[in-house]
Amino acid sequence: MLRPALLALGLLALPSAATAAGFPCSKANTPTEKAICADPALSALDDRLSASYRAALDRLSGASPEEGAAGAAVKTDQRAWLRERDSCGADPSCLRRAYEGRVAVLSFRTDPAAPSPAGRYVGRFDHEGFMDIAAVALRDGTVAVSVSGAEPTAGRWVCDFSGVGRLDGAGRLAVGTPDATPDAGGGGLILEAGEGGGITIPDLEPNRAASGYWCGHNGSFIGSYRRVP
Numbered sequence: 001m002l003r004p005a006l007l008a009l010g011l012l013a014l015p016s017a018a019t020a021a022g023f024p025c026s027k028a029n030t031p032t033e034k035a036i037c038a039d040p041a042l043s044a045l046d047d048r049l050s051a052s053y054r055a056a057l058d059r060l061s062g063a064s065p066e067e068g069a070a071g072a073a074v075k076t077d078q079r080a081w082l083r084e085r086d087s088c089g090a091d092p093s094c095l096r097r098a099y100e101g102r103v104a105v106l107s108f109r110t111d112p113a114a115p116s117p118a119g120r121y122v123g124r125f126d127h128e129g130f131m132d133i134a135a136v137a138l139r140d141g142t143v144a145v146s147v148s149g150a151e152p153t154a155g156r157w158v159c160d161f162s163g164v165g166r167l168d169g170a171g172r173l174a175v176g177t178p179d180a181t182p183d184a185g186g187g188g189l190i191l192e193a194g195e196g197g198g199i200t201i202p203d204l205e206p207n208r209a210a211s212g213y214w215c216g217h218n219g220s221f222i223g224s225y226r227r228v229p
Contacts, residue, residue, distance in 0.1 A: 009180045022050030035090035041090060045099040052106035053078060059134045060146045060162055069176075070162040071145040077138045088114045107139055120193040121165065121173045125225035128152075133160065133191075133199060133225050142166050145220055147189065147201070157219030161210065163188060180205035186213025189221060197227045 023046070025037035036042045053074075081102055088094035101111035110119045116137035125133040131149030138144060144160040163176035168190075176188025186209050194200040201207055201221045211220040211223040 022046040030086060031090040032086045032088060032095065035092060035095060040091055040097055042099065045103065047094065049099055049103050049106065052103050056106045056108070056134075056136055060136065060144050069164050070146060073085070073138055073144050073164050074141070076143075080139055082091070108134055108136060110137055114139075116143070118143045118165070118167050118173060121145075121191060121199060125199050126228050127223045127225045131223065131225070132228075133220070137164070138164075139171040143173060143175075145189075145191075147175075151219065152208055157216040159211070159215035159219050159221055161186075161189065161214045161221065165191065176210075178206035178210070182208050186210035194224055199225045199227075201225070 006183075009222075016196075023033065028034045028037050036046050051095065057071050057074060060074060081098075085095065085098045085102075088098055097113065101113050105111050108122065108124050110122050116122055118141060121134050121143050122137045125135075127149070130152035131147070134146045143163045143165040144162075146159075148160045148162075150158045161176075165173040165175035168174050171193065173191040174188060175191060178188035178190050186207075188203045189201060189207055189210050190204055192200045192202055199219050201223060203222050207222055208220075211222060215221065
């Protein structure tokens with residue numbers, strides 16, 4: 001039998017209902033919020049979602065012609081998801097499915113229950129260990145995208161671009177406003193679905209313009225990016 005002091009320490013180590021969720025349970029006032037606070041498993045999912053949301057916003061931040069557009073799109077998408085989550089009321093099964101799908105999306109995967117039309121472009125992708133793409137599916141079929149990296153030997157150039165991508169008529173993902181004209185300021189990138197589930201940023205004039213503007217001298221986004229598991 002545990003002594004009272006040891007029992008008290010054990011209880012202190014357990015998450016309390018007031019702190020288990022990603023929001024203050026003391027302020028829970030809807031059936032959904034109360035159900036989350038009353039269920040340790042749902043509270044843990046809410047914590048996971050909060051961490052995934054913060055990490056996704058951090059990864060998608062960066063300079064671009066659409067400064068803040070990718071992060072703003074994810075925030076708008078999150079508000080829409082919260083309204084859908086609340087439609088579950090206090091149904092734990094509904095809430096669990098909603099949370100599991102949303103955690104997948106914010107972890108740069110697709111929601112199995114709601115696949116994105118641009119799902120081939122969703123995920124994390126790597127180019128030779130020094131350039132990477134991160135892409136989150138949005139509910140309207142668009143994709144919030146960040147492409148960044150640096151020259152691998154001495155950091156002589158740094159690439160940093162983010163924006164919202166939309167499928168074009170050829171099935172490519174146009175991020176921002178790709179434009180090859182000199183005064184466009186590297187307005188965007190064109191991405192193509194590559195072999196083996198990867199992505200290619202092809203050697204096209206708009207991509208060269210964006211590279212020159214957002215990477216600096218001799219830097220480039222152009223290349224093949226393999227999907228990161």
